[in-house]
Amino acid sequence: MIKHNYNVIGVMSGTSLDGVDLAHINFEINDGKWSYQIFECDTISYSNEMISKLKNGIHFNSSDLSELNIEYTNLLGNIISEFIVKNNISNLDAVCSHGHTILHQPQNGFTLQIGNLPEIAKITNQKVVCNFRVQDVLLGGQGAPLVPIGDKILFSEFDYCLNLGGFSNISFEENNERIAFDISPVNTVLNFYANTFGLEYDDKGKISKSGNISTELFDELNTLEFYQKPYPKSLGFEFVKEIILPLLENYPISVKDKMRTFTEHIAFQIGEILQTKTGKLLISGGGVYNDFLIDRIKNHLPKTEIIIPDEKTIQYKEALIFALLGVLKLRNEINVLSSVTGAKQNHSSGEVF
Template identity: 60%
Template sequence: MIKNHYNVIGVMSGTSLDGIDLAHCAFTHHGHWNFEILQAETCTYPSVWVEKLKNLVTLSQKELLQLDEDYTSFLGGNIEQFIHRNKLYNLDAVCSHGHTALHQPQNGLTYQIGNLSKLATMLNKTVVCDFRVADVALGGQGAPLVPIGDKFLFSKYDFCLNLGGFANISSEIEGQRIAYDICPVNIVLNSYANDLGLEYDDGGKIAATGNINQSLLNELNALSFYETPYPKSLGLEWVKEEIFPLIDSFSLSIKDVLRTFVEHIAIQIAKEINSKRNASVLSTGGGAFNQFLMTCLSDKTENEIILPDKSIINYKEALIFAFLGVLRLRNENNCLGSVTGAKHDHSSGKIYYP
C-alpha cells in the first residue's frame, strides 16, 4: 500500500569497518520527500569481526556462505538491541545494505553478506535488503546506490561528496543524476593507522606530521582507474591488488604514507569538484571529520565545502538505505541507470516478510 508516511530503520556497514550504522528515520511524501533522523548510533565491530571482514576476499565459497550465516545473526542481534533500546514500534521495515564481501561488476558478480531471509524472522519485521544484485544483473555497477537519496533529499547541493571507505560523488549533469567512486579513503588510511595500533588517524594528526613522497604520489595519480569514464566503482579487491602493493613497495614510514595518501585523495577529489565553479559541496562520511584531509582539499578548490549536522555526516548512508527501502516498498525506482550503467532505472532490493 502506498502511504505518505514511513517509519523505518536504515542499516549500513561500510568498507572502512567503523561499525554498523543504525538510523531510525521518518519519511513523509506530500509532493516531495522530507526526512528526519529520529535516533541513530554506530555499533562498533569487535576485533574478531574486524579481522573476519578484512579478509573476506580470501575465503572459499563454503567459508563465505558460513560467514554470511554468522554475520546475518550478528547483524540481526545488533538491530534487535537497537529496536529494544529505543522502544521502536510500528516499524514499516528494516532496510539494510549488508556488508560488501565481493564486488566485481565487470564479471557480473556482487555479494553482500547479512542479507539472508532469516533476518526478517529474527526481527519479526519486514526487511528490505540486497539492493545491488538486480542492478548488476542489468549490466550496472551495482554502486553507488546513494545518489537516488541525493537526488530527492539533498538536491540543493551541487555535489554530494561521501568520504567513507571510498570517496564517491553525486551531481546533476545535463539533467541526469551522475555518480561514481573517486578513490579510496578510509579503507587505506585506517589500514595504515592500524599498523600503529590505532583505529584511525584522529583528525589526520599523524598525516600532518609526515612528508609527501612525490614518486609514490605520481604513481598513485597515474593509476588507470582515474582515467576511466563513469560509471565506475571500486572494491576491496582493487585496493588489495593496486594500492597496498604500490605503497608498500616504497618502504616509507607510516606518517609519510598517510601524508602522501591524504594528498592523493585531495588531488583526486579536487579534480572532480573543480569541474563546476562556485559550487556547493555537501561533505559527509567519517572522512569529513579528518580536519587535515579537509584542509588539504580546501586548499585545492575555491568551491564551498559544507559540513552539515553531525547526524547527517555520520548517518547519511544509513538514512539513504532506509529511503531506498521505502522506494522499494512503493515499487518505485531506487536505482538510476545514469549512475550505475544499468540498462534502465529500476526498483531494486529483496523484500522478506517475517
C-alpha cells in the same frame, strides 16, 4: 492506497569496518517532495574477530563464505533487534538494510553483500528490505554507487554531494541526469596505516599532517588506470588490496610519509573531478572528521563552497539513504539510476522478506 509517512530503520555497514550504523527515521512525502527526520541512531562496533573475518572474507572459499553469511546475518539481526528494544521503537514499516560488502566484481557480473539472508526477517520479527546491489549488476550495472538517488531526492539544494568513507564517491546533476561514481580509496587505506600505530584511525589527520609527500609515489598513484577511466565506475576492497597497498608498500618511506602522500592523493583526485565546477559541495561520512584531509580538499577547490552538515547527517547519511531506498522499493518506485550505475535501465531494486 500508497502511504505518505514511513517509519523505518536504515542499517549500513561500510568498508571502513567501524561498525554497523543504525538510524530510526521518519519519511514524509507531500506533493512529490520528500522530507525526513532522524530520531535515535547508533553505531555498534564489531569484535576484533568479526573485523578479521570481514577483512579476509575476500579470500574465503564458497563454503566458508556461506558460513560467514549465516554468522553475519545472525549478528546483524540481533544488533537490529537490540536497537529496536533499547529505543522502544514500534509500528515499523520496515528495516532497510544494506548488509556488508565482501566481494564486488561487477566486471565479472558478481557482487556479494552478506547479512541479507531471509532469516534476518525472522530474527528481527520485522519486514526487511535488503540486497540492493545484485539486481543492478545483473542488469549490466556497476551495482554502485546507490546513494545518489538519495542525494537527488533529499539533498537537491547542493550542487555536489561527496561522501568520504572507506572510499570517496560523488554525485551531481549533469545534462539533467544524476551522475555519480567512486573517486578513490580513503579510510580503507588511511585506517590500515593508522592500525600500524595501534590506532583505529588517524585522529583529525594528525599523523598524515606530520609526514612529507613523496612526489614519486604521488605521481604513480595519480597515473593508475582507474583514474583515467570514464564513469560510471566503482571501487571495491579488491582494488585496495591488489593495487593500492602493494604500490604503497613498494616505497621505502615512513608510514607517516605514506599517509601524508595518500591524503594528498585523495584531495587531488577530488579536485580533479571538480576543478572546472563551482557551487555548493556537501561533504559527509567519517572522513569529515579528518581536519587535515578537509583542509587539503579546500586547498584543491578554492572556488567551491564546502558545507558540512549536522552531526547525525554526517554519521548516518548512508543509513538514511538506504532507508529511503527501502521505502522506494516498498512503493515499487525507482531506487537505482542507470545514469549512475551504467545498468540497462532505471529500476526498483532490493528484496523484501
